[in-house]
Amino acid sequence: MPKKIVIVGGGSGGMMVANRLARQLPDEIKRNEVEITLLSNTEKHIYQPGYLFIAFNEQQPEHFIRKQERIAHRLVNLVYDDVQIIDPGTNRVHGDKSTYSYDYLVIATGSHPDMNSIPGLSEGADNFYTLEGAEKLRDKLADFQEGKILITIDVPHKCPAAPLEITLMLDDYFRKKGVRDQVEIKYTYPIGRIHSLQPVADWGLPEFEKRNIDYETFFNLEEVDSKKKVAITMDGEEHSYDILISIPAHTGAKAVIDSGLGDEDGFIPTDRYNLKMEGSDDVYVVGDATNLPISKAGSTAHYQAETLVHNLISRVKGRPETARYSGKVACFLENSLEDASMITFDYQHPPKPATTSDMLHWFKSVYNELYWLNARGIL
């Protein structure tokens, strides 16, 4: 009987884990000592950071989408199934089509924006956190000649840099269109500065001031009235808008919630170093699905995948699991459609934004292509 490793979710984290395992255990898989099954509820693999570029029509949506079978390694058993229940009690995963038993399980079911988290949000707000949202916003922005764009942010949400990036990119987009004087851009944030990271807030604020981007802090959205076109905050204030770009609170996957494995937001309590689900020795969690208080980002999923794969391989080979996740995260910070900064940090080292440059924007564009090597487990 082979050792069965089952991975639920074929997004950034799940795909990287499956492919890295396949590349590092080819002989064991061929000898039928190990079997790697990747369960995906979608045939598409989407590079989500691409949504930012879709919204500004900088790239076509197809540029960021591949078929799962084109990315999964040939030694990975890729199965399309929508997992309903994960049952660590019996080491089984129940999908729509079948039930899968496992020796080791990796949960990589991600997170998604909850457009119903605030009354009126789904009717009144646009977003760039889903493919449909980014496409709809692209068409609205293309037609927009004058008026007010309001940006609101709720927690938790993935990619903590993206709301700041879209704001700075909007400024550049409308300048290039020659209508910036007629477009008011207002950014808001729930706490007393424009980003949770002080160094990032210090990086962005002078840009806001220099480029006439309005902002309001301690802004906590409570309701949207799409008829009156106002966003209502916790203090009862009404804020008008013509386009409301909202980053709603995120939740974990339904299957995680239905299986009773998540916290109140559907995120799985996870050990911050060995990435095992709390209270379990055989279940690992990677990427956005964890409850770890760190950035929900593709780079997080990548660095976690490195740790987790190393330990799983050691385990399969009967060796000790010694790799520990350091908390490493790396994020680009787009400053316009032409230049960018970046930050890296971990549990021990705070971030410090790099000097903004055209080079870093170019590097981000290159990474958008290199991602596919990453997902294949090559890079």
Next chain:
Amino acid sequence: MRQVDFTKQVDARGTYCPGPLMELVKSIKRGQMGDVIELISDDKGSRVDIPEWVNKMGHEIANERLEGEDYYIAVRKMK
């Protein structure tokens, strides 16, 4: 040692992004009125920005203490 009865404890030590205050905002938002959330942070900025947010939003500080570099703050949700 538990110094105050809390509904939930959030250990945000060693986390920079989204950071301790955002973890608190999230927990308070999800909690019920009267819940007490205790947050642990080793970021010096938390000693200023957390009480500032709590006061501004009309919640209540139920307990606050330093244990070495670790700052413990228990916040009662008031609305």
